[in-house]
Structure formats: C-alpha cells, structure tokens
Amino acid sequence: MNRKIDLVILLLVTVWYSGIFIYLLIKIFPPLIFAFPIVNHLYSLVCHQNPAKLIPIYTGHTLICARCTGIYSGIFFISLISLFIKINNIKSRKLFYTALIIILFDVLMTTFKIYEYSKIVAFTTGIFFGGVMFLYFRSALQKLFKITETN
Amino acid sequence: MKKYLPSIVSGFGAGVLQIVPILKGLACCLIVPAASYAAVLLHKKSNKISKIDYKTGLVIGLLTGIFAAVFGSFFEIIITFITKQNDVTGSFNQIQQMLSTLPITPELRQEVLDMIAGVNNDIAMYGFSTLYTISIIMNNFIVNTIFGMVGGLIAVKFIDSKEKRDSE
Numbered sequence: 001m002n003r004k005i006d007l008v009i010l011l012l013v014t015v016w017y018s019g020i021f022i023y024l025l026i027k028i029f030p031p032l033i034f035a036f037p038i039v040n041h042l043y044s045l046v047c048h049q050n051p052a053k054l055i056p057i058y059t060g061h062t063l064i065c066a067r068c069t070g071i072y073s074g075i076f077f078i079s080l081i082s083l084f085i086k087i088n089n090i091k092s093r094k095l096f097y098t099a100l101i102i103i104l105f106d107v108l109m110t111t112f113k114i115y116e117y118s119k120i121v122a123f124t125t126g127i128f129f130g131g132v133m134f135l136y137f138r139s140a141l142q143k144l145f146k147i148t149e150t151n
Numbered sequence: 152m153k154k155y156l157p158s159i160v161s162g163f164g165a166g167v168l169q170i171v172p173i174l175k176g177l178a179c180c181l182i183v184p185a186a187s188y189a190a191v192l193l194h195k196k197s198n199k200i201s202k203i204d205y206k207t208g209l210v211i212g213l214l215t216g217i218f219a220a221v222f223g224s225f226f227e228i229i230i231t232f233i234t235k236q237n238d239v240t241g242s243f244n245q246i247q248q249m250l251s252t253l254p255i256t257p258e259l260r261q262e263v264l265d266m267i268a269g270v271n272n273d274i275a276m277y278g279f280s281t282l283y284t285i286s287i288i289m290n291n292f293i294v295n296t297i298f299g300m301v302g303g304l305i306a307v308k309f310i311d312s313k314e315k316r317d318s319e
Contacts, residue, residue, distance in 0.1 A: 033260070036250070036263065038286045042293065071180075093312055
C-alpha cells in the first residue's frame with residue numbers, strides 16, 4: 001500500500017492512542033488539563049472506564065480499561081510495524097474468529113467469575129484482537145485504494 | 152431515500168444502544184462498527200446485488216456513523232433535559248478525585264473544577280449546558296464516523312472473503 005497512506009493512518013492512530021495516556025501528557029503540557037473533561041468523555045464513548053479495570057500509570061491511570069488499552073495498543077503496534085515490514089493481505093476469516101473467541105472467552109469467564117479478572121490477560125487478549133482487526137482494516141483499505149487508483 | 156434507509160435504520164439502532172448504560176459498557180466500541188456491518192448487509196439485500204465494493208462500504212459506514220451520532224446526541228440531550236442528570240453529574244466526584252491526582256498547580260485545578268461545576272449546575276438547574284451539548288455532539292461525530300467507516304470497510308472485506316470461499 002502507498003507509504004503515505006500508512007503514515008497518515010499511523011499518525012491518526014498515534015493521536016487517538018496518545019489520548020489514552022492524557023495523564024502523562026498533562027505532566028508534560030499542563031494546560032491540556034482544560035481538555036481533560038472533553039477527552040475523558042470522548043473515551044467514555046468507547047469504553048465503560050470501570051475504575052477497577054484501568055491501568056495505573058505514574059500518578060494517574062489510562063483513560064480506558066486494560067482490554068481496550070490492549071486493543072488500541074495492538075492497532076498502534078501493527079500500524080507502526082506495517083511501515084517497516086511488508087504485511088500480506090489477509091484472505092481468510094479464521095484469524096478473526098480465533099481472536100474473537102479468545103477475547104470473548106476471557107470476557108465471559110471473568111463476567112461469570114469462573115476465574116478472576118486479570119489486567120494482564122485482558123490487555124494481552126486485547127492486543128491480539130486489536131492487531132488482527134487492524135490487519136483486516138488495512139487489507140480492506142488497500143483494496144479500496146487499489147480500486148480507486150484503477151478507476 | 153431508499154439508498155440511505157439501511158444507514159438510517161442501523162444508525163438509529165446504534166444511537167439508541169449507545170445511551171443504554173449496561174449495553175454501552177458491554178459492547179464498548181463495537182456498537183457502531185456492528186451497525187455499519189448490518190447496514191452493509193441490509194444494503195446488499197435490499198438492492199439484491201451480488202457484490203458490494205469497498206467504496207460503497209466506506210460510504211455506508213460513514214453515513215451509519217453520522218446517523219448514529221445524530222440520533223445518539225439527540226437522545227442524550229433530550230434525556231439530560233428531562234432527567235436533569237447525566238454521566239457528567241453522575242461522575243462529578245470521580246472526576247474531582249481524578250483531577251486531584253493530576254500533576255498540576257492548585258490554581259489550574261481549581262479553574263478546571265469551576266468549569267466542570269458550572270456544567271454540572273447548568274444541567275442540574277436547566278437540564279441543558281452549552282459546553283456539554285457541544286462536547287456531546289463533537290465527540291459523537293468524531294467517534295461514530297471513524298468507527299462507522301472502519302466497520303463499513305471491514306464488513307465488505309468479510310462479505311468478500313465469504314463469497315470467495317463459497318464460490319471455491
């Protein structure tokens with residue numbers, strides 16, 4: 001895929017991803033505090049923000065839960081890696097189903113208290129799911145631009 | 152009008168689901184992409200087309216996101232107006248606690264607290280706050296359009312791979 005598109009995606013993903021760590025950003029640039037209520041609300045649209053499931057960082061914590069942080073970390077890392085390593089198109093849906101089953105299994109098991117919720121497990125399953133979803137998205141985007149170019 | 156119907160129906164569904172607290176917590180960011188997927192499928196079925204292209208998927212996803220943002224914002228504003236409470240008023244103490252842990256000067260912290268308290272008071276008294284309304288509309292449009300487009304593209308990718316598998 002066009003390197004420029006990969007770069008634009010990485011930039012957008014980085015902006016979204018860095019918002020999760022607004023506590024650290026406020027430490028670097030304190031006036032960002034005025035954006036805090038709006039940014040907090042923005043992320044509340046995509047995550048339940050259960051205080052017990054947030055990842056502690058420095059004196060604060062992430063704005064979204066461990067699983068969601070994992071999902072966006074997966075998206076961020078794969079979008080970064082795709083700049084340096086050629087990633088082939090995914091054709092089968094098997095990878096998606098695998099990632100979905102793993103994440104659903106953990107969600108159901110912790111919801112029904114079969115085993116205790118673990119931030120590390122939630123984060124890991126999230127990374128895998130996010131990475132896989134990004135691969136599908138990238139592959140679809142690749143086809144979209146291919147079609148647009150040929151037209 | 153007919154070509155927008157799948158996006159309107161799915162966007163309406165997503166808009167309603169977004170304001171149901173328990174569902175919102177469970178489905179997280181999957182509501183709008185799932186609505187886009189449903190809209191793409193509805194579009195395919197209602198137009199009786201065998202193949203759907205990625206550009207159409209992207210547009211349907213974008214439209215679904217826009218409609219979800221319009222309906223979601225509208226319902227949230229109306230509910231806030233009637234009940235005179237919402238997420239902000241409910242989590243005011245939590246935000247106050249969060250702010251106390253942030254590495255900033257006390258003056259800056261007080262300024263932000265005053266700003267949130269102003270929004271809180273407006274909602275409690277009139278059921279409406281300009282700042283809150285702008286923030287709701289802006290945030291819903293940003294999140295829903297992006298997630299809608301992503302959902303639309305992934306939906307076409309999945310439908311495409313299913314059709315290829317079926318034809319083999």
